[in-house]
Amino acid sequence: MARLRDAAALNDAAKPPDPPTSEASALLALSSRAPKLELSTLDLCFLATLYLRGQSSGSAAFTEEQLFEHFEQAAQVVERDPGSVRKRATHAIARLRAQRLLSRVDGAGLLRAGEYALSRLGAAIVGFFLEEDVLTTETLTLLTRTLESSLREVLTRAREAADADALDAAVVGPLKVTVHELTSGIERRQRGLDLQQEQFQKEISALLSADWFGAVESCQSLLESTAATLRDLNHVLLSESHRLQALLEDLQELALGFGAAAAEEAIRRAADQLDRIAAWSSGRQKSWSEYYQYVHRYLRDVVRLDPSRALTARLRDQLSGKSGKRFTLAVAHTSPPLLLREVAPSPERPPVKRPRAERDAPPDEQAAEDPFAVLEDAVRKQLDAGAASLRDVTALVTSELPEAERFRAAGRVAQVVARLARTRSDRERPWLPVSDAFAIEEWTLPRKESAGGRD
C-alpha cells in the first residue's frame, strides 16, 4: 500500500485537484433548482405499495385507476377509516409527480388516461425503507470475490495496452463503473449493518427495561450473534482486502510506467475506497468489542446481582431522603507536590531620575508666505520675459504646481495678467488647452514696441 500512496502523492503533486470549486458549483447548481422533498407517511406507504406491486406483477407501470386503487389500499392501512380518498389520491399523485417521485411513462398526453411508474428517486426512497441491505459474511464474500475477478480482468487488459491512452481506456472505465459499484455495494451494506447494530443496542435496552432479570439470556444471545458476525466480517475483509490491494498495486505500477494520469487517479480512488471499507471493519470491531464487554459486565455485576431491581429503588429512596442515614465516602487524598519556580536574577536597572533639560522646545518664529504674492511675482516674471498670450503665462506659472491646484491657480493668473498688462481678445474668443486637465479663454498680450515691455 505504501507504493500506492507514494504514487498517489506524486500524482497529487503533478495535478492538484480542485474539489472545493467543483463542490461549490455542484451545490450552487442544486440550490438554484431549489429542490425539496415533502412526504407524509401515507405518501411513503403509497409509494411502497406501488413498488411492491410492481415487483410482484413484473410490470412497473400503473394505469390511473390502478394508482387510485393502490392509494386507497395504502390509506386503509395507514388510517383505517380514510375519507375522501379519491380527492386525496389526486392531490397525492400531483404532489409526487411534482417532486419527480412518480412519472408519466406513456407519452399519450391528452389522448387517453396516462400510465405512471416510480421514478429512480422514488424507487430508491422506498428501497431504503423496505430493503434490508445488511452486510453478511455471504454477501461480503460474494462481493469481494466479484471485485477480485473484475480487477483481474482489468489487470489483464491493462497488460495488453500498448500506450498510455490504451491503458486509460482499459482501466478508467471498468474501475469507475464495475469496481465503484461493487465497493459502493459493500459500503451500503456496511451502513445497513451499522443501523442494525444501533437497533440491537436499543433492543437490549428495551429488553432489560421490560423484563429485567428475564432478559439476560436474550441479551447475551443478541450480543453473541452480532459479535460473531463482526468477527467473521473482519476476518473476510482482512484476507480479501490484502489480495485486492495487491492487484491495485500491480495496476498502479503499469499506470506509472506508461504515465497514464487518468488511470492513476482512478486506481487511487479505488484504493481509497478499499481502505475505507477495511477501516470501517476494524473500527466497528473495536467499538462493538467495547460495547460487548460493557454489557457483559453490566449483566454480571448489576442485573444478576440485583434480580429484583431493589438496588435502584433503595438508592433512589436514599437520594430523595425518604430512607436511610446520610453518609459520605472516604477517599485517599494526597496533594500534588509543589514545584518551585526557578529563581531568575533580576537585571540591573538604572535609578529613576528627573530629566534636567526642558522637554518642550520654544516655538520658532517663521515669516508667513503670501501665496497670492508669490503667484503675482511669477506672472510678472513671465510677462517681463515676453510671454505672448495668456495660455503661455498660465502654462508656465502653473506647471510647477500640483495637478489639483492648477485649475484654481489659472483663474488667479488671469486676474493678475489683467491687472498688470494690456490684453486683447478677438471677437470670437478661442478656448485653448493649457494642459490635459483644463482649457482657458485665450487673450493675446500685445508688446509695447518702444519700451520693449508691456503697456
Add this chain to the structure above:
Amino acid sequence: MQPENPQSFEDLAQVVEHELFPDVDLALRRGRHIDRDDGAWYSFLSDAQAPLEQFYRRYGAELVQRTDGFFFLLPSGDKLGRRHLSPSEMLVGQGLTLLYLEPATVEQGGITTREQLLSQLSASMGTEPLMLAFNAKKKRMDERVAQELVRTRVNEAIRRLASLGFVELLPDERIRLRASLLRFAEPVRGGTSELEALSRLVASGEVALTEDAHDAADDNEPEAGDGDGDGDADATVDAIAQNVPEWSEGWGANFDQPAGEAADDEATSEAPAGDPEEEPS
C-alpha cells in the same frame, strides 16, 4: 492503557521497579479508583496485588479490590492523607450511580450527559429540594440564579469525581460511567439491612455518617455571592478555589508552602481542589 499479559511478581522490589508503579502509586494515593477500563494499570494491580497490599499496610492503608472490578486505596491510619466527599459530590455520585444502573444507559454503552444527570437528580429528589441542597445558606433565592448555581456545582462535582476515577469526561459534555460508582450504592447493596451495612462500612472506615446534608453543605461549601447578581454562580468557583484547606497532610507533608501559592496549585491540580472536609493526619 492497553492490558498486558499477566505477570508474576516474586517480591515487592520487582513491583516497585515496574515502569507503571510510580503512576499507579500516585494515582492511588490521590484517591483514584482504578478499574478494568484503565487496562494496563488494572492488570498491573491485579498481578501485584499481594505485595502491594503488604506495602500499603505499612502506611496504614488498605488496597481494596471490589468484585465489581476496581481497586482503590483506603487510608485508615495517620500516615496517608484522606478526605470525605462533600455533600454535592455525594449527591452527584448517587445520581450518576442511578444512571449507571438504568437500562436506558446500556443503549449508549454506559455513556450519559450532564443534562441526563440533572434530569435524574431532579426526578429523584424534586426540583425544590435539589436547589435547596445546593443552595443551603440562601435565604432568598432568585430561581434563575439558584438553577445556575446548581448547574455550576454539579459540574464542579463531576470534575472532582472524574479526577477520582468514578467517571470519565468525554468530549461534547458526555460522561462515561465507571464501575467504581457502585461504591455509592454500597450501603443499600446486599441482603443485610441498610443500617447494618452502614455500620460495617463505618467501622471499616469506608464511609462516615453526616448529621444533616444541608448543615454539611453550609459547613463545607463556601457561600457564593449574595444571590442578587448574575455573577453569583461564577463566584462559586472562585470562592471554592479561595477556600484552600490546611496545607498539607499525611504523605507529602514535607512540601510545605504558603497558603496563597497552595491555592494556585490546588486549582490546577488533578487532585480535588481544597476540599474543606479533609481530615488532618
